[in-house]
Amino acid sequence: xxxxxxxxxxxxxxxxxxxxxxxxxPAARLEAPVRLAAAYGAEIETIVIAxxxxxxxxxxxxxxxxxxxxxxxxxxxxxxxxxxxxxxRCRRAVDxxxxxxxxxxxxxxxxxDAIDRIxxxxxxxxxxxxxxxxxxxxxxNDSVIGTLLANVSGATGFLLCGQQRSKQPRVVxxxxxxxxxxxxxRAAERLSGPRGPVHVVxxxxxxxxxxxxxxxxxxxxxxxxxxxxxxxxGPTYGVPEALTEFVARLKPSLIxxxxxxxxxxxxxxxxxxxxxxxxxxxxxx
Numbered sequence: 001x002x003x004x005x006x007x008x009x010x011x012x013x014x015x016x017x018x019x020x021x022x023x024x025x026p027a028a029r030l031e032a033p034v035r036l037a038a039a040y041g042a043e044i045e046t047i048v049i050a051x052x053x054x055x056x057x058x059x060x061x062x063x064x065x066x067x068x069x070x071x072x073x074x075x076x077x078x079x080x081x082x083x084x085x086x087x088x089r090c091r092r093a094v095d096x097x098x099x100x101x102x103x104x105x106x107x108x109x110x111x112x113d114a115i116d117r118i119x120x121x122x123x124x125x126x127x128x129x130x131x132x133x134x135x136x137x138x139x140x141n142d143s144v145i146g147t148l149l150a151n152v153s154g155a156t157g158f159l160l161c162g163q164q165r166s167k168q169p170r171v172v173x174x175x176x177x178x179x180x181x182x183x184x185x186r187a188a189e190r191l192s193g194p195r196g197p198v199h200v201v202x203x204x205x206x207x208x209x210x211x212x213x214x215x216x217x218x219x220x221x222x223x224x225x226x227x228x229x230x231x232x233x234g235p236t237y238g239v240p241e242a243l244t245e246f247v248a249r250l251k252p253s254l255i256x257x258x259x260x261x262x263x264x265x266x267x268x269x270x271x272x273x274x275x276x277x278x279x280x281x282x283x284x285x
Contacts (some may be wrong), residue, residue: 006128013128021086030278122154165278178216196226
């Protein structure tokens with residue numbers, strides 16, 4: 001499937017940005033989903049999944065005092081007020097970055113299972129959505145990323161946001177097979193701007209595999225309008241960390257990769273790659 005998001009006028013997709021109200025979102029972390037939406041003429045719809053339990057956490061201490069001077073019980077109403085303030089803070093951050101890039105932003109709130117709610121959003125208005133995670137989920141990284149890919153059928157790609165070290169557009173595509181490369185280069189072409197270039201890194205364990213993928217990739221790249229630069233890395237010989245470190249040295253502004261491949265095999269490798277490269281990562285099916 002092509003990694004694509006529908007234009008706002010088409011009403012058949014958007015960038016679905018999953019926010020965590022407990023997190024802080026500097027503008028640099030929100031640049032990737034907003035720029036992605038701008039590149040496709042799409043809009044952003046944020047989604048916050050509310051905790052149905054209404055239980056307060058102890059990480060933000062506070063104390064309410066009633067008119068009699070006695071402490072007020074910390075009940076669900078208090079929780080709702082705090083939660084609302086956190087949600088408003090997140091939404092303002094997205095609104096500000098969206099306005100700076102001319103991207104329309106909508107907001108939604110849901111309760112229940114996050115995967116189910118996001119899947120329903122993408123089915124309701126799809127199929128050309130890209131789901132963006134404003135940060136890597138703290139718990140169950142493997143299952144969250146894998147479950148999203150397996151269950152959200154109305155999404156063509158998944159973006160893990162991150163701090164952008166590179167100020168210049170430098171899109172790096174990790175090519176592991178020829179079947180997906182056309183759609184990956186098409187997305188990279190759109191996101192790199194009209195002048196490019198797009199950087200391609202071959203991900204292969206053996207010298208023969210590397211040569212085969214490179215030959216196919218060069219034929220595919222010849223059909224694109226932007227310059228495509230093939231980075232000479234060589235085979236990894238079964239060491240995925242070598243590929244991640246090589247990509248990090250390129251100082252990418254965005255990485256396009258396949259989830260479940262040799263470069264990003266699981267959620268743990270995805271998190272490590274994001275930290276090492278200091279760049280957002282667009283995952284394709």
